[in-house]
Amino acid sequence: MQAFAISSRSLRGFAPEVTVEPNPWQRFGRGPQVAPEAPLIHRAIEAQAVERPEAVAAQHQGQSITYGELNRQANRLATTLLEHGVFPGDHVALFVERSIPMLVGMLAVLKVGAAYIPQHVSITPAAQLRHIMTVARVRVVLTLSELAQAIPLDSEQQCIHLDEVIRADTVAEDELNIGSATSSADSLCFVLFTSGTTGLPNGVRVTQRNLCNILLTSPGDLGMRPGLKVGQILNIAFDMAAWEVLGCLAHGATLLIRGKDIAQTAEHCDVLIATPSILATLDPARCTQVKVVALAGEPCPQPLADRWAKFCTFYNACGPTETTIVNTMQHYRGSGALTIGKPTPNNTVYVLDEAGQLCGPGEQGEMWAGGDCVTAGYLGNAQLTRERYQPDPFLGQGRMMFRTRDLGRWTADGELEHLGRVDDQVKVRGFRVELDAVSAALESAPTCERAVTLKLDSRHLVAFVYPASTDVDAARACCEARLAYYCVPSLILAVDEIPLTSRGKVDKRLLLEWAVAHQAEQTDGGQPVRVQA
Known part of the structure; x- marks a missing residue:
């Protein structure tokens, strides 16, 4: 197979300087060509309502809703949205908490051809x-009555209380589905606001094509089907929450929406989607019903993968929000190398060196993502879109690729x-260090289940190992045996818990605060402290 080599000049947005040369490695970068089961995700959900209207779509804190009722309530809300002037292409804020009305809001917004913007109001x-x-430019906000006071509306914005609309039973049972005739694969589904370098979040625009491509093909569908229960445990503003919610509903499974106790919900699930940090808080012995686990969002420690792969189908996946949840997946069977797998259907991955040339096996480079996973850019930030999204000279035909x-x-x-983030390559004592490689070395110690390594200052690294009973000296010895001296953390702290952010990822800011507090304790002449969450 022939591959294209692109220059670094083309990566900066200039016309690609394309040369054709034999390169056997590009075959690795192409996922299989597979047609999704439906072009619009809400049409797949509506089909489930037609086929099994009495099946339970979701459960939450003792309440449940069938597929028929979910679809009927979403039609009612869609009518209300149209009455409030919401048109295809508009953005509707979905400022809620985990609940069944949250699902109605998602589906209703999709039905009218608009895009919803999810946020968990209380956090x-x-x-x-x-x-x-x-x-x-939000004009309509969907929320719950008890949350409305927390939303800073201006005079031109309208607030619709989901719970009140749902209670107003004014629509006939046999009403036809409301839907926009203008909806297409290029229509936006939702806008997800991710952390920005300026402190303010950037909105990533996700289309129907993007979403259907991962949720309605294998392995991204995770084998979800009627009769299975899927956990909804993640923050609704996190892209992986769409994997839980819309993936479940599009395949006719039952969504278990958690309360405050994640473990209580996880123990009753057949399918779990989580970050490694969240999965690490669960006891596999109490989750014997789980049949499929999919992890993404952070590097997965090998011991964690080994523990769960013993009794369930285990996927290790990777992909930033800009490539629609995940764009690579590995079915890890409990032996061999733990990787992030291969490109998912209709997607491509290019590993490029600093000159923009394709890397061969064993050669480190930066990953660029292409294909149907590539989202429509950042909302209201054309400059950042130009920096991170570039024309794809490999696929051509006006396709774009994303710099991950x-x-x-x-x-x-x-x-x-996966060898870490470009951002996680730090300089210590003048040497370049990959923080994830240090953590992996520490995790090779027999008693260490999880490690997080951070740059403390220009000369020192700090690492946190879990559980608190980890043999710190043994972990340090493993690091010294595998890595250069400058990669060995100056400070290794055993902790009772790895703190998490609201999105279920490691809270690195809090860990650094712990390290600074520990140093201050030592400087003041106090006794060594055991760091606790």
Whole structure:
């Protein structure tokens, strides 16, 4: 197969300087060509309502809703949205908490051809909500009655209380589905606001094509089907929450929406989608019903993968929000190398060196993502879109590729090894260090289940190992045996818990605060402290 080599000049947005040369490695970068089961995700959900209207779509805190009722309520809400002037292409804020009305809101917005913007109100600062509404030019906000006071509306914005609309039973049972005739594969489904370098979040625009491509093909469908229960445990503003919610509903399974106790919900699930940090808090012995686990969002520690792969189908996946949830997946069977797998259907991955040339097996480079996973850019930020999204000279035909900022390399058998983030390559004592590689070395110690390594200052690294009973000296010895001296953390702290952010990822800011506090304790002449969450 022939491959294209592109120069670094083309990556900066100039016309690609394309040369054709034989390159056997590009075959690794192409996922299979597979047609999704439906072009619009809400049509797949509506089909489930037709086929099994009495089947339970979701359960939450003792309440449940059938597929028929979910669809009927979404039609009612869609009518209300149209009455409030919501048109195809508009943005509707979905500022809620986990609930069944949340599902009705999602489906209704999709039915009218608009895009919803999900945020968990109780944990999102008002200033951030205001920023989101301003950037997205939101005119209509969907929320719950008890949350309305927390939403900073201006005089031109309208607030619709989901629970009140749902209670107003004014629609006939046999009403036809409401839907926009203008909806297409290029229509937006939702806008997800991710952390920005300026402190304000950036909105990633996700289309129907993007979403259907991962949720309605294998392995991204995770084998979800009627009769299975899927956990809804993640923050609704996190892209993987769409994997839980819309993936479940599109395949006719039952969504278990958690309360405060994640473990209580997980123990009754057949399918779990989580970050490694969240999965690490669960006891596999109490989750014997689980049949499928999919992890993404962070590097997965090998011991964690080994523990769960013993009794369930285990997927290790990777992909930033800009490539629609995940764009690579590995079915890890409990032996061999733990990788991030291969490109998912209709997607491509290119590992490029600093000159923009394709890397061969074993050569480290930066991963660029192409294909149907590539989202429609950032909302209201054309400059950042130009920086991160570039014309794809490999696929051509006006297609775009996305600069993931992830480092990786191909194995000899065509799987991707994730080597950390470009941002996680730090300089210590003048040497370049990959923080994830240090953590992996620490995790090779027999008693260490999880490690997080951070740059403390220009000369020192700090690492946190879990559980608190980890043999710190043994972990340090493993690191010294595998890595150069400058990669060995100056400070290794055993902790009772790895703190998490609201999105289920490691809270690195809090860990650094712990390290600084520990240093201050030592400087003041106090006794060594055991760090606790």
